[in-house]
Amino acid sequence: MPTTPLAASVRPHVPAFEWTLLAVLATCWGASYTFIKIGVATIPPVTLIAARTLIAGLLLLAVLRVRGVRLPKDGATWRRFALQACLNSVLPFTLIAWAERSVDAGLATILNSTSPIFIFLLGWGLGGAGKPTLQRLFGVGAGLAGICLIVGFEALQGLGHSLLAQLALVVAAVCYGCAAMFGRVFKGLDPMVPAAGSLLSGAALLVPASLAIDRPWTLAPSAASMLAVLALAVLSTALAFTIYFRLIKTLGPMSTSAQAYLRVPIGVTIGVVCLGETLAATAWIGLACVVVGVVAMTMPDTQLLRRGLRFLRGF
Template sequence: MESKRPGLGVGLLLLGVLATLWGASYSFIKVGVETIPPVTLIAARTLIAGTLLLGVLAVRGQRLPTRSGLWWRFLVQACLNSVVPFTLIAWAELTVDAGLATILNSTSPIFAFLLTAAVTRHEPATGRKLLGVVAGMAGVCLIVGVEALHGLGEASAAQLAIVAATVCYAGAAVFGRGFAGVDPMLPAAGSMLCGAAILVPASLVVDRPWTLAPSTVSLLALLALSAFSTALAFVIYFRLVQTLGSVATTAQAYLRVPVGVVIGVLFLGETPTAVAWIGLICVVTGAAAMTLPRSAARRTSAAS
């Protein structure tokens, strides 16, 4: 028993680091899109992250697979997990606060459950999970606000774009189950490189990046986003999958919410509305009910 505790402690520490890295990504994006167009920002993000992950594979003595069938699956994963959602979030953060983006994007476990229940049906739809769905969706409605019901203005469209990105993340989680038996670093690197192969040409056509004059702050935000919130985060994530199991794949979904909001408040001067804070509580409660193991939920309720 004693021999396992150090490993668990390191795992929980890394879990907090992962939540911080992914929670900070929204602030990095917010700063990056100030002078770098969304498509170019995300193209650079995937290219830099994919290159760094290739370096990690090289250090581990691994190579990317050569089977074309696996690369087609990497391409689908890239579209669901990076190309579409990264671009939508970067565009949305032209008008949406980083804290608000963090809250909205935390609903991925809810949509993953809905897709699982409707498509794969490999998990039972328990009452606790249903409660989580209701609480989470209520939070989304509170955050997006009644403006969405009176016509989609620029802010509402941006908020809904983040929700659409979240649905993509949920689809990626369901689709990613098909990589069972494959070293998780391979689809991580492969999907990032596929994403870069799509986004870099798009950036060249749409934004003509050679004509841009990004600020030093935006460039630093891009580098931090790529190296820390993408490449390093994936390395930590896949280690946690092996050491902490489901905790690594679920706890970060709601741990990063308060992290992202606090970072937006402290460093970007954002001030979420009271309704947004209520929505945050609903979303976190819903995601926790959806993802916490049943034994953990019982311990939490007993402690309270």
């Protein structure tokens, strides 16, 4: 699930339909954690993710064909697609699927929503993020505090049986951050081209791994798991990517980045309603910290300050 870089101001007079699409996008990505939870009940993680990337990649390829856009044929670009696949799908998708065998979908949603924080930290460490502002540092602090509340408290309580799974979700968020940084090499390409190319490259890596590790012909997945994989590929990957790249053009990168924190409460709610999950008190506090941190990281400084002042004037 990519996180958009910040750019210019919000575009005025945007039709309400585009904001509806933004809510649909956040729902598609928020629901993916519930789909994964249902899928891994009877399908091993590698096979589940291989099916997700293959189906979604083929669907995006079909969309490109309808649009008359062709994938590049040079080896250098496809090597970049393969690296992007490792960072944006193969590693994070597999880590999330593996983690959700022992972690609730709602908790996975929270921990994996921290990628904007790691994008900032990576950019700062590599010298490409400019001078950090107080707001950005506050966002990093709030987000990391949320992670510590969720992961650290359980470890101290002696409930560390799921600690590795929780750390895997954090590593997946770091992978998404690296993917966003590396994705700059595709500047100049139609945005859907690297999405399709990286998914197809990921499928080329994952399908053989699935055949060798899981021997999928010996599996007996439930109907619910198979439907979850289909929903994951069609709704949370192919459809979500299509909407995402449309919104980049209609809403602009800054407004589209709102999905980064919209999908957190949506994903948690879907897990609670559909799977009957419950979150500990510290997880709810951690959720609030993560949402505040991501908002601070994705909203321009001046806009957040103006909104804060308007809020204070209301008292």
